[in-house]
Amino acid sequence: MHQLIISAAAEGDVNPLVPNGWEMLVVFVGFAILFFIVVKYVVPMFEKTFAERAEAIEGGIAKAEKAQAEASAALEEYKQQLTDARTEANRIREEARAEGAQILADLKEKAAAESARITAQAHAQIESERQAAVVSLRSEVGTLATTLAGRIVGESLDDDARAARVVDRFLADLESQNAGAAK
Template sequence: MDQVIMLAASEGANPLIPNVWEILVTGISFAILMFIVVKFVVPGFEKTYAERTEAIEGNIAKAEKAQAEASAALVEYKAQLSDARAEANAIREEARAEGAQILADLKAKAAAESARITEQAQVQIAAERQAAVTSLRAEVGTLATELAGRIIGETLEDDARAARVVDRFLGELENENAGAAR
């Protein structure tokens, strides 16, 4: 290498300054390379950059659209849920009212049935009382006739006369009971 430097120094050329032809060839090569890069490589990069930008913006738009749809669906869901709750409350209130009405109807029917049974029992009691009174009158009449016959000393076999005696006797008993009750 020392020989090359010395040879160049002997020719009068400075080793730090490049040769003019080298500068010219390097400049033309650089210009051709620059032309190729600008003409073919840069448009490819620009195209790829534009496609990526469109894809990103498209995805952003899709995401915004999906978010808007999700928000709308959420609002619709909340509205449906609110409507369903309101409907459930209305059905519940209607069922309560219907239950209260049914309960009132059943109470009314039970009261009416109770009144009917009580009235029927009262009629039956009155009929049985009347039958008992009639039966007792006949027995008391028979006993009173026998007793009166024993007291008087003669038999009272005449039915009309016996009936009059019994009626008079029972009338007196009733008057005494009525007077005692006052």
């Protein structure tokens, strides 16, 4: 094959390795026209599309960052409101406990006062009834003692002064006997 290339070169003096000048000129002009068309029309469209996409991506990123910042701010505000609400709930709960304790103390105090009043009133009533019973018993015992003494002595003790002395002496003896028995 090597000999074939050398023999063809010797026949036409044409070197197959060296391109033809006119062909090079036509290829160069075609390349220049194609290069001009690509630079003038195709590259600006690519750059425009690239710029639009870059702008859309940057806008999307900016929107996402803005939305993220708004979400973070809303989250912080929510957390603050939640903290405030918990603090307020704790304060209200403590106030309610304190108020309940105060109400309970007031009710206990009122109940104790009412109990003391009722007890005092009952003691007073019991003392009053005891005094009335003592007076009634003295009167009855006096009448019975006078009647009995009159029957024993054989004379009437209708004289009030004498009857009163007899009754008083009888009751004093009775009380002293009760006091001695109680010891």
